[in-house]
Amino acid sequence: MAALPEPRITAQIKNLGRWANEHRSGAFAALTFAVSVSLALFFGLSNLSEPDPQMTYEIVRETDVLDVRTPVEDLQITFQNEDIQGENLNLRIYAMRVINNGEVDILQTQFDQDQTWGLQVIGGRVIEARPIEASSSYLNEKSNPQVFSENIVQFDQAIVEKGQFFAFNMLVVHSKDVTPEIVALGKIAGIDEIVVTRVPVEVEGPGFLSDLFGGGWAVQL
Numbered sequence: 001m002a003a004l005p006e007p008r009i010t011a012q013i014k015n016l017g018r019w020a021n022e023h024r025s026g027a028f029a030a031l032t033f034a035v036s037v038s039l040a041l042f043f044g045l046s047n048l049s050e051p052d053p054q055m056t057y058e059i060v061r062e063t064d065v066l067d068v069r070t071p072v073e074d075l076q077i078t079f080q081n082e083d084i085q086g087e088n089l090n091l092r093i094y095a096m097r098v099i100n101n102g103e104v105d106i107l108q109t110q111f112d113q114d115q116t117w118g119l120q121v122i123g124g125r126v127i128e129a130r131p132i133e134a135s136s137s138y139l140n141e142k143s144n145p146q147v148f149s150e151n152i153v154q155f156d157q158a159i160v161e162k163g164q165f166f167a168f169n170m171l172v173v174h175s176k177d178v179t180p181e182i183v184a185l186g187k188i189a190g191i192d193e194i195v196v197t198r199v200p201v202e203v204e205g206p207g208f209l210s211d212l213f214g215g216g217w218a219v220q221l
Contacts, residue, residue: 052104052191053104053110054100054101054102054103054195055099055100055101056098056101056194056197057097058096058098058099058197058199059094059096060095060199061095061199064092065093066084079091080127082173089175090176091127091172092171092180093169093170093172094170095132096167097165098155098167100160100162102162102191104162105161106159107159110188112188115186115187116148116152117154117186118148118155118186119152119153119183120182121153122151122181123180124151124174124178125172125173125174126147126152126170126171126172127173129153129170130145130168131167135166138158139158139160139165142156143168144156145168145170
């Protein structure tokens, strides 16, 4: 087969270059769009496959140990050598539940080791924290809520699997003029904020105190 004349080959090359220049912007735009869509789909599917962790502190109930609304002459209420009525104080019991209500397990490696994991009572002093139940024997043993300072309860940094929880009672003394506030302490990777919420429950009867604590705290009337 006879070779194409050199001028004809040169003309074809020029035509090909001209076509490429004319369609270069459109091809680049199409490529950019395809890459953008691919990245959006990739990261979107990644987010769907990796749900966020979540932790909530629930105030299950709160009860005043002694509710003396009207001062009674010669009535003295003493707790740990403090005159509760004379100093205008109140003893309140908080039943707390710490629950992993997210979609993933929370591991020990997710806790910030430089921060205390627990809660702080603003406007009150924590006398004692007592475990009452947990969703597993592991959490019953490992959560270990304990008084760290006069207004802080600390938990051990245990594994809290999805749907698992532990609960404890907390005795707080505070001024009758102040309503204590409970705030979460600590940082868990992937959780912006540990939520503290109240769970509506039926008001307990007179036997609630004995059911919760069963003695051990001397309240003298």
